Amino acid sequence: MSKALAQAMYEEMERDPNIVVLGEEVGAQGGTYGVTAGLFEKFGKDRVRDTPISEGVIVGAAVGAAMNGLRPVAEIMGINFAFLAMDQIVNHAAKIHSMFGGQFKCPLVVRTTSGGGKQLAATHSQTPDVIFAHFPGLKVVAPSTPAEAKALLKASIRSDDPVFFIEHSTMYSERGEVSDDPNFLLPIGKSDIKRKGKDVTIVTYSKMVSVSLKAAAELEKEGIEVEIIDLRSLRPLDLDPVFESFKKTNRAVIVEEGWKTFGIGSEVATRIYEECFDYLDAPIERVAQKEVPLPYSAELERAAIPQVKDVIAAVKKVL
Amino acid sequence: MTKEDYLELYKQMVIIRLIEEKCEELYQKSKIGGFMHLYIGQEAISARKPQDNVITAYRDHGIAIACGMDPKPLMAEMLGKVTGCCKGKGGSMHLADINLRFWGGHAIVGAHLALATGLAWADKQKGSDGVTLCFFGDGASNIGYFHESLNLAAVWKLPVLFICENNHYGMWTPVEDASAVTDIRKKALGYDIPSDVCDGMDLLAVRKASEKAIAHIRSGKGPFFLEVMTYRYRGHSMGDQRPYRTADEIKEWQTKDPIGKFEPVMMKKGITKEQIESIHAESAKVVEEAVRFAEESPFPPMEELYTDIYVENQ
Ligand SMILES: Cc1ncc(C[n+]2csc(CCOP(=O)(O)OP(=O)(O)O)c2C)c(N)n1
Numbered sequence: 001m002s003k004a005l006a007q008a009m010y011e012e013m014e015r016d017p018n019i020v021v022l023g024e025e026v027g028a029q030g031g032t033y034g035v036t037a038g039l040f041e042k043f044g045k046d047r048v049r050d051t052p053i054s055e056g057v058i059v060g061a062a063v064g065a066a067m068n069g070l071r072p073v074a075e076i077m078g079i080n081f082a083f084l085a086m087d088q089i090v091n092h093a094a095k096i097h098s099m100f101g102g103q104f105k106c107p108l109v110v111r112t113t114s115g116g117g118k119q120l121a122a123t124h125s126q127t128p129d130v131i132f133a134h135f136p137g138l139k140v141v142a143p144s145t146p147a148e149a150k151a152l153l154k155a156s157i158r159s160d161d162p163v164f165f166i167e168h169s170t171m172y173s174e175r176g177e178v179s180d181d182p183n184f185l186l187p188i189g190k191s192d193i194k195r196k197g198k199d200v201t202i203v204t205y206s207k208m209v210s211v212s213l214k215a216a217a218e219l220e221k222e223g224i225e226v227e228i229i230d231l232r233s234l235r236p237l238d239l240d241p242v243f244e245s246f247k248k249t250n251r252a253v254i255v256e257e258g259w260k261t262f263g264i265g266s267e268v269a270t271r272i273y274e275e276c277f278d279y280l281d282a283p284i285e286r287v288a289q290k291e292v293p294l295p296y297s298a299e300l301e302r303a304a305i306p307q308v309k310d311v312i313a314a315v316k317k318v319l
Numbered sequence: 320m321t322k323e324d325y326l327e328l329y330k331q332m333v334i335i336r337l338i339e340e341k342c343e344e345l346y347q348k349s350k351i352g353g354f355m356h357l358y359i360g361q362e363a364i365s366a367r368k369p370q371d372n373v374i375t376a377y378r379d380h381g382i383a384i385a386c387g388m389d390p391k392p393l394m395a396e397m398l399g400k401v402t403g404c405c406k407g408k409g410g411s412m413h414l415a416d417i418n419l420r421f422w423g424g425h426a427i428v429g430a431h432l433a434l435a436t437g438l439a440w441a442d443k444q445k446g447s448d449g450v451t452l453c454f455f456g457d458g459a460s461n462i463g464y465f466h467e468s469l470n471l472a473a474v475w476k477l478p479v480l481f482i483c484e485n486n487h488y489g490m491w492t493p494v495e496d497a498s499a500v501t502d503i504r505k506k507a508l509g510y511d512i513p514s515d516v517c518d519g520m521d522l523l524a525v526r527k528a529s530e531k532a533i534a535h536i537r538s539g540k541g542p543f544f545l546e547v548m549t550y551r552y553r554g555h556s557m558g559d560q561r562p563y564r565t566a567d568e569i570k571e572w573q574t575k576d577p578i579g580k581f582e583p584v585m586m587k588k589g590i591t592k593e594q595i596e597s598i599h600a601e602s603a604k605v606v607e608e609a610v611r612f613a614e615e616s617p618f619p620p621m622e623e624l625y626t627d628i629y630v631e632n633q
């Protein structure tokens with residue numbers, strides 16, 4: 001997947017000289033996860049800029065540059081460090097357009113990596129994606145496959161609005177076919193049906209799509225047909241396909257890697273209750289991270305992050 | 320500078336003062352809401368010809384005028400009218416006009432220093448010789464953004480003029496209680512950014528120092544730091560009655576008033592008392608007209624609630 005993301009930036013930078021990349025170690029080193037590999041050699045140090053370890057000014061400079069005509073793609077090494085740039089992301093990028101009455105545009109992408117599962121312990125393993133989705137004015141995208149990562153990153157770069165682009169840290173080595181067509185984009189704010197089924201609707205995104213697919217394959221052996229909807233973006237949140245699916249299955253499980261309290265499941269479940277109350281056959285189940293700071297020790301960490309078996313159990317519970 | 324320059328700059332200061340006094344009155348009548356921070360006393364700092372990028376904090380009325388903003392959309396913004404410079408969505412603390420390259424008042428202390436580096440970076444990348452003038456307070460020099468932004472500007476050699484308006488207080492806290500160094504410009508040393516200091520109550524001194532600084536930046540040498548010593552006569556924001564400074568201190572600074580102090584300088588240049596008086600009369604008229612325009616303008620229609628949230632339609 002890292003190659004797919006690199007290709008997206010490469011192709012876009014070839015197309016538009018106003019696109020610039022900045023972040024810690026993104027230049028000659030090619031990025032912590034190799035996502036900017038090859039850009040520095042091709043586009044040079046003025047367009048692919050290493051920055052000091054200064055998250056606030058990385059995003060701040062990107063917002064200012066976006067207001068003044070560039071189209072920056074800023075890499076924040078990890079979502080846990082995005083908290084140091086939180087003010088720029090939510091108070092500036094998300095507000096610059098509206099607060100000044102539409103005068104300024106902020107065509108900016110902040111790319112970062114989220115998620116646990118690498119034994120990095122509590123401060124380096126969080127999946128706080130939902131926090132960023134709280135703010136009108138910001139778009140939040142989180143792809144689940146290499147092909148979609150490429151197409152969605154390209155769409156994010158072409159968007160005139162600020163996009164917070166979340167890559168899952170355990171998915172960079174994921175393999176998959178990607179389109180060679182430099183104009184193949186996916187629209188931001190469109191959910192996608194990843195698997196058809198009639199018994200239960202699973203709503204999920206990012207890494208948890210593959211976990212849910214594995215669960216679905218197991219359940220199929222028992223004759224249970226699961227439909228899986230990948231949100232792909234958390235804001236705008238496209239729930240129409242979810243409602244449509246739910247009206248058919250009458251049962252839903254929401255799977256997310258982050259914590260349950262105030263999580264994506266809380267929002268999606270409420271919206272299903274609001275829109276599809278008459279279609280409800282069972283209380284909606286939420287699969288999410290245990291309410292603890294993630295521990296280092298492998299077994300403990302695994303126990304806290306949703307696994308295939310947790311999804312299977314939740315599906316059986318709603319049936 | 321010619322006589323005409325003197326007259327123009329003087330008029331700018333007078334208009335700023337009158338606008339601020341008017342805003343004070345309208346705030347007391349509850350026509351203006353929110354937080355409002357007045358610029359009275361600091362007029363000489365922003366009195367310059369419109370040029371380059373300008374970005375500042377929430378104490379932004381004077382700087383907006385100095386950038387060439389028409390008092391009408393300014394006043395309309397104060398009153399939350401749809402004819403305001405930001406369609407009534409920004410208010411006192413968030414004035415802006417993209418056509419004047421005035422990139423806004425910003426109300427999160429220090430955050431706009433980071434934006435300034437980006438404005439300057441974009442100019443540099445596009446091959447423009449524009450300079451970004453970034454105004455901020457003494458208090459802002461204690462926040463992380465200040466240090467991240469000075470460092471980045473120095474490392475990337477960005478064309479930014481950092482202008483610290485040292486009015487001796489951040490809200491109610493005197494500089495010496497909040498900053499390890501009271502000469503704020505010393506902080507620039509840590510980033511190898513050259514600096515200067517000037518008397519912010521003296522229009523010509525500010526002018527001279529900033530021209531020198533801008534020339535330095537335009538010659539491609541990277542950022543510059545200018546500390547301007549000034550004072551706000553009014554409280555931090557409206558309704559500030561805290562006893563953190565003495566009446567004597569305020570009086571003492573008022574004897575150095577930037578407008579009053581400039582009058583003898585103008586006379587020496589051959590400008591007459593009548594000319595000065597007519598500037599006051601003209602300016603009062605401009606401000607009255609702006610208030611009328613603002614009062615007569617409509618509030619934003621309810622549909623405006625959902626506009627401008629994204630560029631692209633949802
Ligand atoms: C990050 C942040 N913290 C606190 C505040 C509240 N606040 C607004 S203005 C101010 C004082 C700033 O003083 P200074 O930078 O000297 O500017 P001045 O008001 O004197 O022009 C404070 C603490 C804020 N707006 N933003």
Ligand SMILES: [Mg+2]
Nearest residue numbers: 456457488489
């Ligand atoms: Mg101050």
